[in-house]
Amino acid sequence: MSAAETIRELDSLGTITVLSEEPDMPYFRPMIPFVISGKKRPDDLAVIGQGPYKGVRVDVRLNSRVENIDTSGQTVTVKDGSEVPYDKLLIATGSRPYIPPEIEGTDADGVFALRTLSDAVAAEKRAGEASHAVMLGGGLLNLKAAFALLERKLDVTLVVYSPEILSQLMEPEDAGLIRDALNNAGLNVMTGCSATRIMSDTGGVKGVVLDNGQELSCQMVCIGKGVRPNVDFLEGSAIKVDQGAVVDRYAAANIDNVFAAGDVAVTFDPITGERIVTGLWTNAVEMGRCAGYNMAGRPTEYTGTFGILNATQVADEPFVSMGIVHTADTDNEVHVVSKPQAYRKLVFSPDGKRLVGAIFIGDISNAGMYRYVIRERMPVDKIKSFIIDHKLHYGHFLG
């Protein structure tokens, strides 16, 4: 939708068609935990009419999954058989949850991999009938869902294979404050184990068997084991796929007039130079806007994004994690300040000349400026002490 909005900004006349496989009008996907907690109604999440989204003459067609792309004829085929021609095509099909095949019984009623608004509505209903939920995976999505369920007065157990929660966003020793906040909020966290089987009967889920032999009785399971780009429908097309749809810095795929953005696209990390796929709304919007500009004829280069980038509040602990933050077995220069109320970790390149990553927990003031320093690869010699002391302000950039 952000690409559509951007194109409309530059081109008031062109026809813009959005094909979505979902039954709901575009919505703020990261907000679905609020539907589970009951704090928001599904309608509250609608994109059009909120924030920068006006949706002026954007034709959104729902229940219209694209099955096939003919790049030579410049048409896409929708599942009902109809063909939609295009001058420019954006692939923004996002991603889907990864369901580990080694877990048996994931198709039972009451097992959720929260991704869509429909998933959230169903989970909200199930939560009303459940007393205990087991969350498989210790990532942010599952933590948010866990808190939504705690608000619904369920007992919630989080089962994490890694030694600590949020292992994608930080190292175990960084997570102390957040772990404390989770414990205080009443979440049961089990680390170092994983599920092997989900037990169910006609009423749906009734328990989970763990690899340590333990059985947890529950009526609801949420799987949060990451996402994979939705590229299946590109099979057999001429569009290059390597994990996700491969694009250049102008969001263009290897075929003329085809672009890709968001979770489905392969982008790059400006720090490491690596090709990455990310699953973050904020990145998806940036990429979508970049694609929109290029599709509307204004060449615009994407600045890339960090493989790790996220901010949120877990219980009463706000945190931000960005850039290179996993520093065990690296030569990066690392500065950690750990206090009872706040934790921060600033990661510099091995020569100490550039900031490459940061974690702030408890106090996340001015985090955006640190992101800017990392992304622009700014030499930090004059401002390094302010960065380490978390005292950087915009005035330092003017000095």
Add this chain to the structure above:
Amino acid sequence: MSQPKEIFVRLDRCTGCHTCEVACTVEHSQNKNLYSAISERPVPKKRVYVEWVAPDGRIPVLCRHCEDAPCMHACISGAISRTDEGVVFTNADKCIGCWTCVMVCPYGVIGRHMEEHKAYRCDRCPDRQSPACVDACPTKALVYRTVEDYSSDVRKTASREMLSGEGG
């Protein structure tokens, strides 16, 4: 449409007196009165920050209401939009306190209201003709003008300086 006014900062005039911060806080208090604002709960928040840079630089920093506002596009709840006056506005009712805006603002001017769990920033004082910080600044380091008028002022000042330089 006439161009909207913006708050410009004349760094050479700022003495670091922090009067703008006080005026901003009072304006964003319940009674808009200094004395009652001090004891108000939750504590009213300033949205302009006078920073100090060695050896003697004073720099008032506040939301620039960026033309390409990263916060507005990054917001995951649709709480941030642009008003007809060009002000990037955070709708507190929609804000969920996820702090994504804080993570992407390159100026570091989005505050976190911890009691209310909401983000806040300069709103250019919608109830006033001219923002409180601008009215309060004793050295006129803050000015509220359109881009056109302000750049014209800068040109005139520069022309005068060139002329007086030639004459001297």
